[in-house]
Amino acid sequence: xxxxxxxxxxxxxxxxxxxxxxxxxxxxxxxxxxxxxxxxxxxxxxxxxxxxxxxxxxxxxxxxxxxxxxxxxxxxxxxxxxxxxxxxxxxxxxxxxxxxxxxxxxxxxxxxxxxxxxxxxxxxxxxxxxxxxxxxxxxxxxxxxxxxxxxxxxxxxxxxxxxxxxxxxxxxxxxxxxxxxxxxxxxxxxxxxxxxxxxxxxxxxxxxxxxxxxxxxxxxxxxxxxxxxxxxxxxxxxxx
Ligand SMILES: [Fe+2]
Numbered sequence: 001x002x003x004x005x006x007x008x009x010x011x012x013x014x015x016x017x018x019x020x021x022x023x024x025x026x027x028x029x030x031x032x033x034x035x036x037x038x039x040x041x042x043x044x045x046x047x048x049x050x051x052x053x054x055x056x057x058x059x060x061x062x063x064x065x066x067x068x069x070x071x072x073x074x075x076x077x078x079x080x081x082x083x084x085x086x087x088x089x090x091x092x093x094x095x096x097x098x099x100x101x102x103x104x105x106x107x108x109x110x111x112x113x114x115x116x117x118x119x120x121x122x123x124x125x126x127x128x129x130x131x132x133x134x135x136x137x138x139x140x141x142x143x144x145x146x147x148x149x150x151x152x153x154x155x156x157x158x159x160x161x162x163x164x165x166x167x168x169x170x171x172x173x174x175x176x177x178x179x180x181x182x183x184x185x186x187x188x189x190x191x192x193x194x195x196x197x198x199x200x201x202x203x204x205x206x207x208x209x210x211x212x213x214x215x216x217x218x219x220x221x222x223x224x225x226x227x228x229x230x231x232x233x234x235x236x237x238x239x240x
Pocket of ligand 1: 005006007080197
């Protein structure tokens with residue numbers, strides 16, 4: 001499997017604060033059957049200012065730790081970008097770590113606030129599309145406004161967003177409402193990707209293997225593989 005959303009880098013956001021914990025997380029990922037991990041620290045302007053050079057430097061430290069531990073896992077980096085008008089200027093200065101697909105294909109993991117869908121979100125998504133970027137929407141099933149008005153998902157689908165649900169949502173880790181939505185969207189064929197959004201080994205672990213198992217029960221082996229391997233690979237293959 002390939003995980004395209006997690007917080008493995010140490011001391012850079014609300015993920016682990018020590019490198020030994022980053023390594024423990026990667027060991028957990030490997031034990032789950034994950035071969036490729038794209039680490040995606042938060043870029044949340046004013047809170048976690050993880051612009052591309054900051055992430056690149058931290059990532060080099062991770063690679064060094066992987067070498068020291070002789071850990072056999074493929075890693076790359078992008079970022080999880082909190083929706084903000086500053087994205088436009090940062091992008092034009094190449095300051096955002098993006099996903100690279102095949103050839104020139106690029107994508108951005110664009111996070112909504114947890115509480116609501118901001119006004120103008122659709123305008124920003126349209127602008128990003130015009131820059132040639134595919135927008136991946138992480139965990140809409142955990143957004144409070146979307147939970148109250150699930151039909152809002154269709155707006156994002158119409159804008160061409162890829163929908164990524166969190167592994168833990170399918171397993172009930174984020175409550176009944178999120179689980180119900182994630183399962184419903186999966187069964188309706190609205191989901192494009194499943195990712196861990198792992199933050200630690202204990203409190204927010206990878207759990208992608210368990211989510212894949214649940215997906216197999218819900219939609220069958222072939223689709224479960226598409227959401228955990230083929231679609232993630234399409235998004236990030238240019239990074240490896
Ligand atoms: Fe995340």
